[in-house]
Amino acid sequence: MYKSEPDYVTGRRGRLDLCEICPSNRQREANRSGKPLEEVWSAPLRIRLRRDSPFPSNRKLSSAAALHLKAEEEKRLADAVAKAEAEERARQNAVSFGVVADAYRAHLRKEGKDWKHEESRIANIEAFISRERDTAAVDIVWYRRILDEVELLAPETRRHYASTLLAMLNYARAERVISSHQLEGVRVPQVLREDEPDPWTQHEIGVILGPALDEYEREQAAWNEIVSRDKANRGLRSPSLVPLRGLCLVGYFTLMRPKNNKALTWEELTIDPVSRSGWFKLADHKNKRKGITARGALHPKLLDYLLSIRPANASGLVHPNPATGLAYVEIRKHWDHLIEIASRLLGDRLEGKKADFFNLRHSGASQIAASQRDARHLLGVVWMMGDSSIATVNRHYFNFDEDTLREIIQAWAIPEVVDVYRSFRLPPVPLPVPSAVLVVPSA
Secondary structure, three states, rough: OOOOOOOOOOOOOOOOOOOOOOOHHHHHHHHHHOOHHHHHOOOOOOOOOOOOOOOOOOHHHHHHHHHHHHHHHHHHHHHHHHHHHHHHHHHHOOHHHHHHHHHHHHHHHHOOOOOOOHHHHHHHHHHHHHOOOOHHOOOOOHHHHHHOOOOOOOHHHHHHHHHHHHHHHHHHOOOOOOOOOOOOOOOOOOOOOOOOOOOOOOHHHHHHHHEEEEEEEHHHHHHHHHHOOOOOOOOOOOOOOOOOOHHHHHHHHHOHHHHHHOEEHHHEEEEOOOOOEEEEEEOOOOHHOOOOOOOEOOOOHHHHHHHHOOOOOOOEOOOOOOOOOOOOOOOOOHHHHHHHHHHHHHHOOOOHHHHOOOOHHHHHHHHHHHHHHHHHHHHHHHHHHHHOHHHHHHHOOOOOOOOHHHHHHOOOOOOOOHHHHHHHHOOOOOOOOOOHHOOOOOE
């Protein structure tokens, strides 16, 4: 080592001297200090490196280099300290992804949403990312990993996974569980699908709610008679008690969603048997939280049906399940049988959206739109359906055909004005006299 320090200003090197505790000198150090040789040997070697000036022959440049080196070292040390402090704060303020997942689960339960359908996705996302992982580390890389993990599933399922992850993070940020996250503004995968309804024609709806429903009820009555007669011998059989006619009439004439249809209560209906009129107003529906009200008048045919089944002190469900006293949950088996009967009577197989119970809502709205086609009726359809967007109802159900558009154009004309001056109460402007007939008086 150098016995004296290098001079950064002059660029001189210090005089070289041997280390006092190098192997060849350790015995001498032990004798001088009185320490055992083993202790001297076990002492760590401290090696200090000094930089020589890059300009040993130039005092001015050496001084500038030394100041530059000092500034760089100070900045490096300050950055290192700031980075260490930031990492320490991040460790103290870190929120695990499990906390975010639990907060979102609690939110779904509190809001009364059907969280069970999302629970499997939440659990899968949580297991894939890990409950212990810092939420701040969930970035676009993790987002793409999750999409790659469900790549072989249906496009709608991949979109649901992406939407669920973003919903979890956005809710945690909104509730200040986390201050921010790295997936702000990330787009979910797009799913190309046909959103346009496929309503039944007048003839199809007439067959479904007419001869097909009559035949279904005859078969239902025959089956229930067999069950009641053979109940003693064949106890495994059960009667068919699904009020399919009532559910169909409610779905078609009120445009209710199936969930509201099955859970419809007498408290949501206002019926006046004297004037044969009535109203419905849903206490709870899909867009209630947006301030949207689903209400409308009751059709005379639906009124007749409701009056025929209404008990003396009507309360609770309109169509309770006799076995449980609760609302019906699944009627697919009975509905599919009705569609089979209707397909046979029509001579054409009803498939896709035309075989869905939800199509009662689409078909009813389309029939209103086709029969009236008026701005007031458009707003009425929106109220009845409980939709949040007039544009959505207009796009789906008010599909004007070419004849209607031709009628609109033919009725379009420039208004005729008989006397514009009289209309505005202004005196007529005198027309100028042609120059050829002007008479100039003589002097």
